[in-house]
Amino acid sequence: MIDRSEEKDIVVEHRFIPRDQDIDDEIAWAKINTDVLQSMERPRPLYWVIFFASLLLFSWGVYCEIYQYQNGLGVADLNNPQVWGLYIATFIFWIGMSHSGTLLSAILLIMHADWRKPIFRFAEAMTTFSLMTAGLFVLVHLGRVWQFYYVVAYPNERWVWPNFNSPLVWDATAIGTYLTSSVVFLYFGMIPDLAICRDAASGFRKKFYWLLSLGWQGTDRQWANFRVAYLTIACFLIPLAVSVHSIVATDFAVSQQPGWHVTSFPPYFVAGALYSGCAAIITLFIILRYVFRFEAYMTMPILDKTCRLTFAIAMVWTYLNLIEYASVWYGNDMYAKQALIYRATGSYAPFWWAMNILGSIVPFALAFKSLRANLKIMMVVSLLLNLGMWLERFMIVTPTFAHGYYPWTWTNDWWPSWVQWGIVIGSFGWFTMLFMLFCKLFPTVSMYEVKEMVFHRKSSRQAKK
Amino acid sequence: MSTTAHTMALFNDFDGAAIALEELRSRKIPGFRMEDVTIKSPIEHPELSEMLGKRPVYVQVYTLVGAVLGALVGFTLIASAQANFLVQIRGGRPLVPIPPDMVITYELFILCGVLMTIVGCFIGWKLSGKRSPLYNVSISVDKIAIVVKADRNAISEINNIFSRNHSLEIIGE
C-alpha cells in the first residue's frame, strides 16, 4: 500500500555512534520530531501485514466466543473439576504482561534511569492493552456473562452487594484501579507530545490532537505541575502494580486447592508478571524498531540494558519458583506433595518440564553480550520466555484441578476444546490489533523525553570537556 | 482598551533566553514585573524557570486529600454495605471481615490518589482557562519563547532587550 516514490524521501542516516552510547546526543530536536511523526505517517509494509493478521485472529476469537455464548460453556469441554481451563490461565498471563510497562516507566523514572525514555511509551501502551485483554477473559469465562455487572458494587434498592470476601471482587477492584491509573499515566505523559502532533497536524487530525493536548503550550507553570503530577502518579503505580498481581495470586493462594494454597504465591506471581512483561517488551522493541524505523532511538545499548534487566528478573522468578517447590516438598502436606509430584510426573509433566526449562534455563541466553547483540536471537528468546510464562500459568490451573483433594474427580486426559484455543488465539489478535492502532495514532517514542535525554547528555558531555 | 500588552520573543536555545531574562530583571523597567514573564519551551528547564522567582505547585496537597479520603470513605462504604446486606454468613467468616476490606480500601486509596493528582494538576494548569494567543509551533519543535505582559509603553523597551539578545523573532499583539 506504499509505493516506492514515498519510500525514497524517508532516509535513515547511518553515522558512527559510540557503542556505549544509548543515543546519539548530536541528533537535532527538529529531526526527532520529524522522525517520530513520520513513523505515524508511513510505517514499513510489515505493519499492515501484522495489523491485518491480528485482525483476522481477533475475528476468529469473536466467532468462538459467540459460539460459546450461544451453546454454553460446555462447548469449551470444561467440566467438574476442570472448571477454568485456559481462560483463567491466559487471564493471568495477560495481567502479568501488563506489569512491565509500569516497571520500566515508573521505577526507572524514579531512579532517573533515562535510557527508559525512548521505550517507555510503548511499554505503557502494552500495559494498558494487555489489561484490556485480561479483562476480556474475566468476561469470557463467566457462565452468565450477561450478568457480569453483579460483581460491581452498584447501589440498588435491595441492598444487594457483591461478596467483598471474594478474591474475584478484589481482582475486579484492583484491575479496575490499575487500568484507570495506567491509562491516566499513559495519556498524561503523552500530553506534550500530543501538542507536538497538534502543531504538526492539519485538518480533522489537528482538531483531534488539539482536543487531547489540553491546550499544552509548554509554559513553565504547565511544566512544573506536569513534573510533580507525573512523578506522583508514578509513585502510586509501583505499589499498585505489585498489589494487582499479588491479588491475582490470592485467587489461588486463598483457596483450598492443594498446590494453590501456597504462601509464596503473591511474590511469585509478581516476579512472573515482570518477567513475562519484560520479555514481551523485548519482542515489541525489536518489531517496532524495524517497522517504524526507530533504529536511531531504540538502539542496541538500550535493548542490551533491557535484556540484562530481564535476566535479573528471570533469576528472581527462578528462585521463587524453586522456593515454591521446596516449601511444598518440605511442608509435608500430603495433598500438596501429591499434586507437585503429579505435575512433575503425571500426564501434564512435559509441559511442566518445558515450563521450567524455558523459564529458568533459556534466559541464560540473555547473559551473553554477543547473543544480546543479535536481534534475531533475542526475538526468538523473548518469544520462548513468554511461551514459558504462559505454560507456567497453564501449569498453575490445569494440573491442579486434575489432581485436587478429591480422588474421585481426578482427571488425567483433560484437554481444552477448539473453542478455548480459538478464544485464546483471538486474544492475541485483539491485543496486537489495539497496539498497532495505537502506534499509528500516537507517537510511540516520547519526543519531549528524548529531547530532554539528548539535551542533558549533551550538556553533561560538554561539562566533562 | 487595556493599558497592558503582551509580547513574545523566540530564542534558539536556553542560554540565549537566560541572558535575555537576566537583562530584563536587572533593568528596572517601569510597568514591568518579573512575575508577568512566562517561558514556553519544548522541554522542561528548571534553572530557567527559577529565574522567574518562586512559582509554587500545589498538586501534592490534592493528592494527599484524595488518597486519605479515598481510604476512609472506601472502608466505610464497604463495611456499611456488608453490614446492610441481608445478613448472610459466608464460610463462617465475620460479616465485616477486616483483611478483605483492607485490600479494597488499599485500592481505593490509590485510585482516588491518582485521580485527585490529575485534578490538582489540571487546576494548576488553569484548565479550560483562556490560552494566550502568543504561541508559535516552533516552540513544540526546538525554540524557546519568553512571553511578557507589561504596560504598553514598556513593550518597546522590552522588545529592544530581546532584539539586542538576538532573538530570532519578536511577536506582539
Added chain:
Amino acid sequence: MSLSNLLNNWAALRETRPYEDQYKNSDYKWGMVVDLDACTGCNACTTACYAENNLPVVGKETFAKGQVMHWLRIERYWGDGEQLPEFPEQGAQFLPMMCQQCEAAPCEVVCPVGATHHTPDGLNSQVYNRCIGSRYCSANCPYKVRYFNWANYPEKAWPNPLEMQLNPDVTVRTKGVMEKCTFCVQRLTEAKNVARTQGRKVADGEVTTACAQACPASAISFGNLADPTSEVAKIWKQQQVKLAKDHQDKEEGARGYRIFEELRTYPSVLYLERVRDNEV
C-alpha cells in the same frame, strides 16, 4: 444510617462461626448421617434425587465430557491405598457423596456475588438468580460436589411429555449457573411452613430428603441437629462427633467421622465407618 447500623452491631458483625452450641437457641440445624456399613450401592438414592430435584439427564456425549449433573453420586473405591488389590476380597467400598453443607463452607467465601451463603438453619444455599457462573465455588470445593450447567440442559433433557414429571417445587436451572444438593430444601420449607401454621416445630421424621426416604437399607438418616431428641442428633451425640470441632476426641468403638475434617469445613454430614470382618 448504614454507618450507625455498622457501629451499633459491630460485635455481631464480627462473629466467627462455627462455635460450640451455635444452634442451641435456633429451631433448626439440618444434618445427615450415612451408615456406610448399611449402604449397598444400589443407586436408589441417586435416582430419587433425579426425580425430586429435576436433575437433567444429559445423555452419553455430555456425560463422557464429565458434565453429568448427579447431585448425589455413589463412589466406588477398591481400596484406601495407592495400589489396586489383586482381588477386592473385602468387597467394594461405596460412598454416597453429596454436598456436605459445611458450616464453614469454602465455596461461600469465594463467590464474587454472594450467590451461595449460609442459611439460619445451617444449609449451604445457592441462589440461582444471583449466580453469574464464575465457578470459583466449585474450584474451591474440596469434595467437588458442585455441578455447573454447562449447557441449556432443559432444552433436551425432557422431551414431551417427560417434562410432566418435573417437580413444581423445584426450579429448572438454566445455562450458566452452579447447582448442588440442597438437602431437598423444598421439602424442608414446606414442612417448616406447615409446622409454623400449626404453631409448632417440625417433628423428627416429619420431613426427610428424597435419598433418605428411598434408601432400601435405610443407610441415610436425616433430621434436625438443633433438636437433641431427634434421631440424627442422638446418633451424632452417640458417635461423639461435635459439629464445631475440627478434631474429634472420641473413645474406642464410635465409628462416626466427617470427610476432610482437617480442612475445617465442618460438614453437616456424618459418615459411619464401613465394618468388615477381617478374620473371615
Added chain:
Amino acid sequence: MSSYSNISRRDFLRVLGLSGAAATLAGCGKTSIESGQETVQSFVQPEDFVVPGIGVYYASTCTQCVSRCGVMGRVREGRLLKLEGNPQSVISRGKICALGQATVQAQYNPDRITSPLMRQGGALVPISWEKANQILNDQLGSASRLSGKQIAFLTGEVGGHQSVLLNNFLETFHSNHHVVYDPLSTAVGRSASQVVYGVDQPLLEIDKARMILSFGNDFLGVGPSSVHMAGQYARFRKAPRGVLVQIEPRMTITGANADHWYAIKPGTEGVFALGVAHALVQHSAYSNGVPAEVISALKAYDKETVSAITGVRAETIPHLAGMLWERSPSLVLSGYGAESHANGQQNAASILLLNLILGNQNKTLTGQAKQPFPQLLPSQGSYKAFANLNNEMSAGNIKALLLFDTNPVFTSPGFMPFAKNLSAVPFKVAFATQLNETSNECDLVLPLLSPLEDFGTHVASYQPQGIELGIQQPLMTQLYPQTRSFGDIMLDLLKLRGVSEYKNFPNYYAYIQTALIKSKPVFKSGLNDQEFWEDALSKGSLRLDVGPSTLSPKPNAVSIAKPKEEAADLILPFHFVPSVRADWRDGTHTNLPWLQESPDTLTTVAWDSWVEIHPSTAEQMQIVEGDVLEIKSSAGSIKAMAYLFPGIHPDTISMPLGQGHTAYGRYADGIGVNPFKIIAPVYDEKTGELAMHATRVSIRKTGERGRLTKDEGATNLQQGRKLVAMVSPDQVNLSKEISHVVK
C-alpha cells in the same frame, strides 16, 4: 405353572380367579365405577380434596419386577411426579429401588405408542380402535377356527387377574398354550429347592442369620424381593453383626457388600459347597441326620481336590466350615450364577444341602405362608416352554401368536432363529406401551395404559411376610385417550368369544373390584363391601397375616456325583458370565433415561456396554481400558470396550445384559451391544433350561480404542484419604448404636 387344566367354564368363581380358600363364596356385591375413578384427577376440575400446590399421595403396586412392592405416587394438579415406597406394604416397608422410581419415566416416555398400529406394506401404521377390534374379531372372534395349540399367548411373568383372564381367554380356544418366557428365569433354582425342600422358593430370613454363605446369590440386586431383603440385610449388619461371605466368579452388588469375597471358577460352586459339607460332616454334631450314602459320597470332596477344581485356596474350606460352626444359625444361598450351568441344578442342590447339614431349615430358612390365591400367582417362566413354542412356530403349527410383556426377539439367544419363525406366524398381536424389537415385527400392536394408569392385582411369588395382595390403581388420568388397559382388552376378547359370564363387567376395574370384594372373607374384614374396597385402594394392598410354613427337607434326594475337573478349552479359553443389572434386568428397562444415566455402581460406566476383564488377564494380553474387544463364542461375536475389573475371576469375562437395543426408543437404541446373542446352546442337564453362564468365549483385540463413558476419575482408590473408612467389628461397639432401620 402355566397349565390350567379341566376348568368348567360355568364355574363363576373360577372366572373370577378365586379358588382355594376363597372358593366357597357366594353373593354379589354392587360395583361403583365412579368411586374407583375418584382416585384420578383431571386438570380441568380438580376434585374437592385436591388442593392446588399440595402433593397428594396415592397407593399402588409397582410392576417393574416380580417383587411387587407397595408404592405411593405423589400427584399434584393431576400430574404424577414421583414414586415413593408405601410404608403400609411389608414388601417395600416404605422403601423403593431405582427401577421402581423410574416407572414414572415409563409413564411419560416420549416413545410410547398412542394408538393401535397395523402392519401395512412392511411398516406399522396407526389405525383406529374400530379397525383394530374388527381385525381382532376377524382373527380371534367367535368365527375363528383356531383351536388348541394353534393359538399361543407368549408373555412375561404375568400374574393377578391379568393371567386369569388371559388363561380363560385361551380356554375358549380349548387351549392352555400360555407360554411364559423369562430370559432370566430362576427355574433351575426352583427345581433344585423343590428337590431339597419340596417348595419352589423358601423364605430367607436374612436378618436372623449370623452368617450368610452365598454362592452367587445377588439378593441385594436382582433377588426375588431385593428391596425387602436390603432392609433385612441392614438389620443383619446391626448387632449382633452377621457376616456375609460371597463366592462367585463375577462380583455382584451383593458380593461387593460381602465381608469376604472369593473368586471361583464358574460352574464349580457346587463342588466347593460339597467340599465345605465334607469338612462339616467330619464333626458328629453335623453328621447325624445326614444319610450315610451322602457322607460316603462326600468323602471324594477333600479340600485339595475341591481347591484344584474350583481354584479357591484349599485352607479356605476348613476355615469357612469353622466359621459356619461358630456362627449358627447360618444361611447358605445358591444363586443365579451357580444355577446357570450344565450342572446347574446339581450345583444348587449341593449348595442347599449345606443348609440341611447345618440345620438352618425353619431357623433362617422357612416355607412361605400358605397361598390362598394360587391362581393369582405370576406364572413362572421357563426356557424349555419357550423353546418348544419356537419349534412349534418353525413347524408352522402356530397360526396366531399374542405377545404381552415380553421381548423375545431381543432376549432370545442368538442361535435360536426366533425372529425368523416369528415372521412366519400368520397373525401376531402385541400388547405394548412402547414398540420394541418384537412388537415391531407384529401385524397388530395394541397400545396399553402404562402401569401407572391401570388397575391391577398382584400376588408376588415371593411373600416375605404373610400374604400381601398388591392392588394397582391409576395414579393419574391416562395420557393418551387411545391407550387401553390390558384387562379391558382381554374382557372384550372374551366377550368376542361370546363368553356370557363377562357381560356383567363393563370393564376390568369392575371385574377386579367384584373379584376382590368377593374375596373379603379371606381377609376376615369387618367392613362392608364398599368400605373394604376403598380401604384396600387407599392402603394399596390387602394383607393376610399368616406365619411361615415349616420346611421338611429331604436330604437323600440330593445325588452326589464324583468330582470331575472340566477340561480346559483352548479355542475358547474364557468363561462368559453375563451380568444382570438390578435396574436393567433383561433390558426391559434400558429405555428409561434415569437408568441409562445412573452409572453402574461397580464399574461406574453409563450409557454403554463394556467388557469386564481382570487386570492380570488384561496385562497378559496387553489390554488397556477402552480397547475394543471382540468377544467370540460358538454362537456369535460382539464388540465392546474393555474395562479392567478386579472383582472377576481371571479366566472369566463379563458383560452386562440389557443394552444393544435396535428398536426400543431414543434412550435405548444404538447403546452398547446385546450379549444374549452370543449365548451358546448349553442346557442344564436336569431341567433342560438354557445355561446362561456356561458359554465359552475367546477375546480378540480389534486394535480400535475408545473412551468409556464412566463416572469414576483417573483413580478408583482412596489415595490415602479417609473417604470410606473400614474397621473390623471388634473395633466398634454396634450394640450401643442407635439403629434407624425400618423394621
